[in-house]
Amino acid sequence: MAVQVSEGGMSSRFHLTERKREYLAFLLFILPNMTLLAIWTFWPFFHSLYLSLTNWNLLKPEWDMVWLENYARLLKSPEFWQITKNSLIFAFGTVSVKLALSLALAVLLNQWLVARGMWRLIIFSPHITTTAAMALVWSAMYAPRFGIFANLFSQLGLKFPSVLSDTKLVLPALMLVAIWKGLGFSTVVFLAALQSVERPLKEAAAIDGANAWQSFWNVSFPAISPMTYFLIITGLIGAFKTFDVVAVMTGGGPSNASNLYVYQIYREAFGYQHFGFSSALAVILFVVLMVFTYAQTRFKGRWVSY
Amino acid sequence: MNTVSSTDRVGREKAGPILPKFRRWAQSAVVHVVVILAAVMIGFPFYFMISTSLKTVAEVYSVPMVVFPKDLQWNNFVEVWNMLPFGRFALNSVIYTCSITVGEFFMGLTAGYAFARLRFPKRDAIFFAVLLTLMIPGQITLIPNFILLHKLGWVNTYQGLIVPQLSSAFTTFMLREYFLSLPDELFDAAKIDGAGYLRQMWQVALPMSRAIVTTLLLLAFVAHWNAYLWPLIVTNSRAMRTLPIGVQEIRAMLDFAEWQLIMAGATIVVLPLVVIFLFGQKQFIEGAVQGALKG
Numbered sequence: 001m002a003v004q005v006s007e008g009g010m011s012s013r014f015h016l017t018e019r020k021r022e023y024l025a026f027l028l029f030i031l032p033n034m035t036l037l038a039i040w041t042f043w044p045f046f047h048s049l050y051l052s053l054t055n056w057n058l059l060k061p062e063w064d065m066v067w068l069e070n071y072a073r074l075l076k077s078p079e080f081w082q083i084t085k086n087s088l089i090f091a092f093g094t095v096s097v098k099l100a101l102s103l104a105l106a107v108l109l110n111q112w113l114v115a116r117g118m119w120r121l122i123i124f125s126p127h128i129t130t131t132a133a134m135a136l137v138w139s140a141m142y143a144p145r146f147g148i149f150a151n152l153f154s155q156l157g158l159k160f161p162s163v164l165s166d167t168k169l170v171l172p173a174l175m176l177v178a179i180w181k182g183l184g185f186s187t188v189v190f191l192a193a194l195q196s197v198e199r200p201l202k203e204a205a206a207i208d209g210a211n212a213w214q215s216f217w218n219v220s221f222p223a224i225s226p227m228t229y230f231l232i233i234t235g236l237i238g239a240f241k242t243f244d245v246v247a248v249m250t251g252g253g254p255s256n257a258s259n260l261y262v263y264q265i266y267r268e269a270f271g272y273q274h275f276g277f278s279s280a281l282a283v284i285l286f287v288v289l290m291v292f293t294y295a296q297t298r299f300k301g302r303w304v305s306y
Numbered sequence: 307m308n309t310v311s312s313t314d315r316v317g318r319e320k321a322g323p324i325l326p327k328f329r330r331w332a333q334s335a336v337v338h339v340v341v342i343l344a345a346v347m348i349g350f351p352f353y354f355m356i357s358t359s360l361k362t363v364a365e366v367y368s369v370p371m372v373v374f375p376k377d378l379q380w381n382n383f384v385e386v387w388n389m390l391p392f393g394r395f396a397l398n399s400v401i402y403t404c405s406i407t408v409g410e411f412f413m414g415l416t417a418g419y420a421f422a423r424l425r426f427p428k429r430d431a432i433f434f435a436v437l438l439t440l441m442i443p444g445q446i447t448l449i450p451n452f453i454l455l456h457k458l459g460w461v462n463t464y465q466g467l468i469v470p471q472l473s474s475a476f477t478t479f480m481l482r483e484y485f486l487s488l489p490d491e492l493f494d495a496a497k498i499d500g501a502g503y504l505r506q507m508w509q510v511a512l513p514m515s516r517a518i519v520t521t522l523l524l525l526a527f528v529a530h531w532n533a534y535l536w537p538l539i540v541t542n543s544r545a546m547r548t549l550p551i552g553v554q555e556i557r558a559m560l561d562f563a564e565w566q567l568i569m570a571g572a573t574i575v576v577l578p579l580v581v582i583f584l585f586g587q588k589q590f591i592e593g594a595v596q597g598a599l600k601g
Contacts, residue, residue, distance in 0.1 A: 022424055025503040029420035030432070033413040036473035041439045044450035051449060058456065105344055111337050121587055122345040125352070128583050128590060130532040132550035133575040136557075137355045140565045148354060151371040180348065185594055192595040230598055241445055244534045248554060262445050262535070269449050270539055279449050286446045293441050 051279035058273050070280035080281075083259050086171060090260060091239035094178045099231055102183050106190035107216065120191070124184035131181060135248035138177045139164065164250055167257040174258055177245050182238070186231045193224040233296040237289055261285045355576070359383070359569035366566050382570040386556060389567070392574060394545055395552035401464060402537065402548050403530045406471045410526055411519075414477025419507040421478065422485035423493060433482070439475045444536065452539055466540050467548075471530070477522055484518050485511050521593040524586045528579060549575045 052070055056063045074080045109120055126134070141148045144162040153160035163169040197220050205215045243262040246252055252259030252267065261281065268278035358366060360379050365372040386392065420426075421433045451470050452461075460466030488511060496510045512519065537548045544555070553571040557563065583590060 019425075022503070023426055026420045026424040026426040026429070029416040029424065029503070029507075033417040033473050033478060034432075034436075036413065036469070037436065037439050037475065039454075040451060040470040040473065041442055041447055041475075044447035044454070045442045047450035047453075048446055051453075056453075058453070105341070108337050108341050108344075112334065113338065113341060119341050119345045120591070122349045124587075124591060124594075125580075125583065126348060127594070128528050128579055129352075130534075130550050130575050130579065132532070132534045133553055133572040134351060134355075136553065136568055136572045137351050140358060140569060141351065141354055143563075143565070146367050146369060146371065146565075148350070148371065151369060154369060180351070183348065188591050188594050189598045192598075227598065234598075241443060243445075247534070247538075265445065265448070266535065266539070269452075275449055275453070282446050282449065286443070289443060290441065 048279045048282055051276055052283045054276045056276045056279075058275060063276070066276065070277045071284075073277065074280055074284070079256060079259075079264075082256050083261060083264050086256075086258065087240060087260050089171060090175055090178070090242065091236050093172075094175050094182070094239050095232060095235035097175075098179045098182050098235065099186055099228065101179070102186035103190050103228075105183070105187045106194055109187070109191050110194045120188065124188050126181050127184040129181075131244040132248050134181070135177060135245045138180075138245075139249050142173060165254050167254055170250055170254065170258040174245050174249060177249070178239065178242065182235065186235070189227055189231060190224060193227040194220055197223045230296070233292050237292045237296075240285065240288060240292075261288075352576075355569050355572055358566055359573050361566045363564060363566065366564075379566065382566050383574070386567045386570045387574070389559065390552060390555055390571075391544060392549075392552065392571070395547055395549045396574075398546060398552075399531060399549040402467050402533075403527055405464075405468050406530045407523060407526045409468070409472040410474040410477055411523060413472060414474050414481050414522075415507065415512070417478045418481030419485055419503075419511055421482045423506070423511070424503065436475050436478055440479065448535070448539065455540065461540060462542050462546050464546075467537060467546075471536065474526075477526070480518065480522060481515070484515050488514055517589075518596075520586070521589045521596065524582065524589050525593050525597075527582065528590075531579060 053065055053067050054063055055066050055070075105123060109116060109123075113119065142163050144150055144160065147160070149163075150160040161169060163173040201219050201223075202215055205219045210218065240260075241262055242260050243266065246258060246260050246263040247266070250258040252263050262285070265278050265281050265285065268274045268281065357373070357375055359382055361372060361375040361382075362377070362379055365375050417436070421429065421436075426432070455461050455466045455470070458466075460469075492510050492514070493506055496506050501509065532550060533548070534550050538551050541547050541551070544552070547555070553568075553575050556568050556571050560567070
């Protein structure tokens, strides 16, 4: 009792200093993180907006403000529109196929299965592997004569084209790798969402005479639709940031048929030293990503009670 | 209550049209076949990688494909390891991955604790600034950051690889959310015992958050181990390359693609992850789901 009284007296007498000590602790605790975020994220963000208005070059000491010339050049170049088209096809194609397949897989994994944990483990595993290394493996599997696809085709008496040097087939070939890589993540998220659909809800549907298909569309699917929306948005954002597969498997070729935004940013800046021009492309990519991020925050506001 | 509803259900099932046992069995069989087929197809690239890494050149190029190599060529691993400074790549990868994972964690821990548990004027507004950085992807800041590294003379150095990656808005966000959910009484009790803020963070908040901390550390480790773009632009000498970039050099070195060596290299890159994944699969899968829920 006596101790309590003295504690209370202390804290009221030193109230101000204690408050100040807490403020000081707060600043010290956030300082390292905030400093680094300011230097390596906030500042470079504004710097890249600025650079996009210049013809900055690492090798040349003098440079000029060119204002919107980089953007004008970009919008006039057929290369930019080719890469935009590629990125759109890549993003929407990968995400739609991936989500359709992973939803089907999640529904199957949600049934009674022997060794379910093991199947889930295998299906999830590509998600954690090194893309740059697995892209080498896919290059070998796509190889014209001895690759696995060439072998399967020759079993059927068909000739497997060399997909990575074919302007029509190269993008779908990279999309397949991205689908393989991302399938496990969305499957596991869908599975968790399906498992959270309450049993009584499904039982009630069964009692009402709903068949499995009706029960899925009318009970399970509405319950997992927030997840679906989340996976679509984050999938699109991720797809627009794709770099590793392009860099390792094709270098954007043949003739830009598999070139995507981030690889082009990399090539313009670190291949040709066009830092200003490349920054303009980065800013355009940022705007694209912001559109998706905005859609995602909208979704968060609506579904956060989940 | 429970028993009532379950007997009720059984009763209804009996009354309704009974699904013949055979149909149910057949359905389950189809489900099994499809799932196993999917797992085999998804797992196949791993098998292709490992089996090719153990083949002879003749086996690699034989048509039809050699599914099971006859004499396992373990020597391929020795050859590829000696062909390039793989030891150095691995060391660089370990230094890069571990220092970022640990550093990022401590930054996120202190900041997350402060944003959740310490009072400060306009605290939540400052936190909003942290959230804003989540929307700025590394692909956008790549060029300015490289220019800054260049000015600092940090290109092709460990500090250049590591320091710009140390801060993490995501870790801060996740830990803040978690620390906010902890009961105030715990911290009050520690305060009465005379614990300072550092001890409250270390001895109260941290032990309570073991599960999420493990998940965050594992996810960070994998993400940085797999990093490709950043180490690619920051390093320019063989001695500084990390594994994912170093392994690409095998292809450049060989006159014709000796895929058994390239696949052995790829296996070396992926193997540590497989080991970690097998031990921490629960955390990985839960981490994926949690990340999705929190968004």
